[in-house]
Amino acid sequence: MRMAELSERSGIPVPTIKYYLREGVLPRGERTGRSQARYGVEHLRRLRLVRALTDVGGLSIAAVREILASVDSPEPTAHELLGRTLEDVTPLTRRFGDADESDAERAAELVGRRAWCVPNEQRALTDLAEVLSAFRRVGHPVDEAMLDGYAAAVERIARVDLDFVGGVTETDEILERAVVGTVLGDALLAVLRRLAQTGESARRSGASADGR
C-alpha cells in the first residue's frame, strides 16, 4: 500500500506518518522508484504499536525509538535480549531525583529478602531507592509492611507477565510482547488499582457509613 492508504487504515494523518519516518520509529517503506515507496501490514502494525506506547504508555517519541531499536536488533538469544528489553523500558519512562543512602540499603535488602536475584547493578534497583526517597522527602515514608505487601503483589504480577510473554514462540513476537506487557501493563495495573481502591474503600466504610 502507499502512504495515503496507510494513513487511512491507521487513522493517523500523513504528515504525522512522515514525522514518524523522520524520527525513526517507523521503518522506511520498500522503495519502488526514485520517489516512491510501498508499505506493508507490518508498517500498519508498527504504527499502532507506536500510538499505544505514546498515548496509553505515555512514552515520548525518543523513548519509543530506543525501545523499538532494541526490539528490531537481530540478537541471537531471545532471553538475554528480553532481559535487556525489560531493563531498557524503565529509564526511558521517567527520571527520578537522587536517592538517600539508607533507601539504597533498603532496596538492596528487599531484593535480597525476596530472592529476586537482580544482577550486580541494575537500573531498577537504584530507581527503587529513588522512589523510596521521594516518599520520604514528602513526609510519607513507606513502611516495611507496605513494601512487603507490594512485593508479594508484584511477584504474582510478574508470574502473570512471564506467562503472557511465554504465550508466544517467535523471537520478535516475544520481544514485542515484553514491551507491550511492560508499558501497557503499567497502565492496566494503574487503572485496576484505582478500581480496587474504590472497592476496598467502600467495603471498609460500608460497615460504619454509606458506601459513597
Add this chain to the structure above:
Amino acid sequence: MRMAELSERSGIPVPTIKYYLREGVLPRGERTGRSQARYGVEHLRRLRLVRALTDVGGLSIAAVREILASVDSPEPTAHELLGRTLEDVTPLTRRFGDADESDAERAAELVGRRAWCVPNEQRALTDLAEVLSAFRRVGHPVDEAMLDGYAAAVERIARVDLDFVGGVTETDEILERAVVGTVLGDALLAVLRRLAQTGESARRSGASADGR
C-alpha cells in the same frame, strides 16, 4: 522565611518558585508589606510535594494544580473527598483512545465479578476498557487468566493502600497521603514489577539455562 531561603532549602531556583506561584501550585506567602511576603514550612513541604508529583509521578503542572486544589478544598466528609481525590488523579495522568464495545463489557464484567462496587459511571471503568482496547489493537489481547491474575494482585495492593491512608488521622493528611500513595505508588509498583520480572525470569530460565 523569604523567597531566597525557600529556594535554598528546597533546592529549587527562585524563578521556578515564582513560576509555581503563577501557576497556582504553590500558595502565595503571607504578605508583610506592599512588595514583600513571608513563607513558612508548609510552603517548603508543598514545594517538595510538587516536585515529587512532577518528577517521580510524571504529572504535568496543570495536573498537579487540579489535584492540589482538591486537596486544599475544605470539604467536610473526609471519606467522600477521598473518593473524589482518588478519582481526580486518574484522568490527569493520561488520556487514552476510544474503547471497543466488547472491552467496555469485559471491564464491567470484571468489576462485577470482583465485587468492586464501582459507582454508576466512574472514569476508571472506561479507562479500563480503553486500556484493554489498546492491548487488542496492538495484537496482544489480554486474556481472562491475565486479567484475573492482575485483579487478584491489585486487591492486595488496594488493601495495603488503604492501610497507608488509614495510618494517619487528620483530614488534610489523609488527602495528601491518598495523592502521594496513588501517584508515587504507581511509580513504586512499576519499579518493583521490573525487579520481580527479572527475578521470575531468572527463576524460570534457571532450570534450563543460566540466570542471565
Add this chain to the structure above:
DNA sequence: CTAATATGGATACTAGTAGTATCCAAAAGA
C-alpha cells in the same frame, strides 16, 4: 539617614516536544 542591595510580582523570552504545512521533483493514473 542614606545608599546599596535584595525582594516580589509582572512581563517577556527560551528550549524542547510533537506534530503541521509547504514545496518540489519524480511517479501514477485518466
Add this chain to the structure above:
DNA sequence: TCTTTTGGATACTACTAGTATCCATATTAG
C-alpha cells in the same frame, strides 16, 4: 500527454516548563 498524487526535505506552529529581565518597594550596611 497532462493532471494528480507521492515521498521526502525544510520550515513553521502550539504547548509545556521553565528562565531572564525589569522595576517599584523593602531591607540592611555604613
